[in-house]
Amino acid sequence: AIANVGDALPYVSFGGALIAAINEDPRLAQTGIASALATGLSIATSSGIKCAAGRERPNQTNDPFTFQPGTCGSSFPSNHVSAVFAGVAPFAREYDAPWLYDIASVTNLARILKNEHWFSDTIGGSLLGLCLLLLVHRLEIDLGQMHRRETSARDHVRDVATQIGV
Numbered sequence: 728a729i730a731n732v733g734d735a736l737p738y739v740s741f742g743g744a745l746i747a748a749i750n751e752d753p754r755l756a757q758t759g760i761a762s763a764l765a766t767g768l769s770i771a772t773s774s775g776i777k778c779a780a781g782r783e784r785p786n787q788t789n790d791p792f793t794f795q796p797g798t799c800g801s802s803f804p805s806n807h808v809s810a811v812f813a814g815v816a817p818f819a820r821e822y823d824a825p826w827l828y829d830i831a832s833v834t835n836l837a838r839i840l841k842n843e844h845w846f847s848d849t850i851g852g853s854l855l856g857l858c859l860l861l862l863v864h865r866l867e868i869d870l871g872q873m874h875r876r877e878t879s880a881r882d883h884v885r886d887v888a889t890q891i892g893v
Contacts, residue, residue: 733837733838736830736833737808737834740766740810741814744766748762758821761863762813762815762816765817765856765859765862769806769812770810773804776855777803778798779797782794782802782848784844785844803851804855805838805843805844805852807834808831808835809859812855812857815828816856831853835853
């Protein structure tokens, strides 16, 4: 049961992010957008790393040090884990809910129990998901500051135009 729940969590997380992204509450919508973006980036990035690393899964070998670079669909890092951590992290950060990481960790356990990943694959996935959240957060800050500067400049031009009677 835990394995099935853990495998479903990335999809639940992404679906929740999409629903949040269309919410009328701006804080929730922005958090949902950040979550969806971080999830998408995590899947793309972890897929690329998988192809480069080519680590064999535990259900393929007993040796965790067997690598065949260029083999896509391999073990390191876990897509499921990187996606769920990237998905819950914006909500955990925005709503001060660190317990969401505990729920996300069920995916780590599930992937290990199903013999799909080594422990280190799931840790790598967790770290990747969290790092990509930091990137998305940095982009949000940069874009937000740029938007505020544009708005400020636009307001200034409008004020000057009003003062001179244009």
